[in-house]
Amino acid sequence: MNLSKFNQILTQTLLLPVLALAFVAGILVWQVRNAERTVSAIQASGESIAAATRAEKLIVDEETGLRGYQLTSDPRFLKPYRDAAQPLHAELDLLRRNLIAHGESTRPVEAMEAREQLWRVSFADQVISTIDGGGDTRDTTLNLEGQKKLDDVRTGINDIVDRETALRSQEVGRWRLQVRRTIEALIVLALASGIFISVFSLRQLHRVSDAYQGTLDGLRHHAQATFDSEERLRTTLTSIGDGVIVCDPGGCVELLNSVAQELTGWTQNDAFRRPLEEVFHILNETTREQIETPVAMVKRLNRVVGLANHTVLVRKDGTEINIDDSGAPIHDRNGALSGIVMVFRDITRERRAQNALLATEKLAVAGRLAATIAHEMHNPLDSVSNLLYLLRGEKDPNTAEHYLTLAQQELTRMGQVSRAMLGLYREAKNPVTINIKEMLDGVIVLLERPIQQRQLTIETAIPDHLEVHGFPAELRQVFTNLLANAAEATASGGKLILAARATSVKTLSSATAHRGVTIQVCDTGSGIEPEALEHIFEPFFTTKGELGTGLGLWFSRGIVDKHGGSIEIHSSSNPEDHGTTITVFLPHTGPATTQT
């Protein structure tokens, strides 16, 4: 039911009872008006009777005065007789007007007046003039005649009174009837309109009630749907395997799902309305510096952001876990920032697995170089051993000196190889300044033999002064991998280039350029197929079958990422310019909070 329909029902419910009551009132008014008319008719009859009665009394007064004068001849007795004439006319006029007003005939009044006039002229006035003349008025005949005339007058008046009385009674009867009918009508109409209003109102109320029920059902349905939907969302949120934290635009916590509560160690109630930094305390794993939260970043950049690499979440109890996370703004309809949602997950296990794989790969680098190292150690060892054998029987001091010099040279070479090898595995605890040339020379020392064996030439263009900040052993492992790959991929007679230069690189997340060193490892091998190139940095991907672990490039990228750098590969299998170039950029700053 819409609002206009509802208004229509309301109007009907109000208007129809009013109309019914107005109808009842109209009938009652009509009945009362009729009764009033009857009452005024009764009143008129009463007045007529009263006027007739007063007229009769005046006639009695006239007669009494006339008789007094007859008996005493004292003119004072004539006063009532004379005084009565005027009021009598007035009363009769009143009577006449009453009768006319009620549509009755005035003839009886006129007849009665004429008789009174006859009595007065033909009897009373003669008696008076006889007495005035000193005559005698005691004549019986005369008096009887006078008496008879006056009786006629009285009879006339009585007739009028009787007639009016009869009329009055008739009107009273009618009035009673009207009153009864009015009461009956009142009862009937009251009952009828009451029933009508009740039935009508009931019907209208039923309509409204039905509509209300319908609306209620609709609302209940909507409420249930909303509840179901909310429940589903809540369940979804709770069931998500990742931690989810929702913040208001001010960066205060509004909601933590169960995983987030578990990971942070904060309950929803404890964390509610607290600043995110307090609940979600994150540090850089390496530098231990506090990292800007994703919420702060989202507020700053107003877009989806990822988290820095190597982020550690400090839980409420002080324990730490490795996490990976991202933040995204929540916009309202108008596009204004209404909140921030942050998703994160525990990657401690992943990190451990990764570390285990990294350790495996470090061993693989060792394995890869084991034969070379053994060879590089055995050759000088053999020479030194042989020189010692010669020295034992040598008498000539000059020759002995020559042997010693040779032995010394061979030992120096052994030391060089040994240091290069150690440099691959002995890691600094904290990032140190690394001279790029020294580092790459160490790599070349170990790979010289396989390169020579494959009859490859290696060109190097590495300036002396280049430096970066980082972990030297890891970087040596990276370039050992890259250079060994290049050597293995290149056919006999091919060429390898190892070049480094100072550069500055712009990254996606930062407007300012990073200054650092770009190192390129190029080969003239057959190149890598585009399909393989897509997966080249994935773990366990290898083009060498059983001979490769498939971790070398994945490992290398991990280390380069850790140093805040980047690694790119370009390869061509075109017969004219085949070969592969791997470009590694390392920023001066080294491992830090570089956002991805």
Next chain:
Amino acid sequence: MQESAQVVLCVDDELVGLQVRKLILERSGYIVLTALDGPTGLTIFHKQKVDAVILDYSMPGMHGGEVAARMRELKPNVPILLLSAYVGLPTEVTQLVNVYMTKGEGAPALLEKLHSLLQVPTLH
């Protein structure tokens, strides 16, 4: 010790190692011919009288295995001692040669093995 000096051909790309080995062998009475790579060694082996060969395995271009195979084709009876800085060489290579030893075992071991190698033909 032989009455006439025996000729030993040494092939190794390691110059110092080669020179020192030459001295030791000469001191033990051998005539020593040297080559710094496989092809040179093969030429000498082909052209001159050689009683035994001491061959390095790891060399640029042509490794010891290939050189030994060619020598077997040319003069199957000349004993070859494969001397390598590597351990665990493939069997198809070690089967080609009479003796296989790793560098660093010392001069006496080398001389002894060479001596015994040169003894074998005279027994037949």
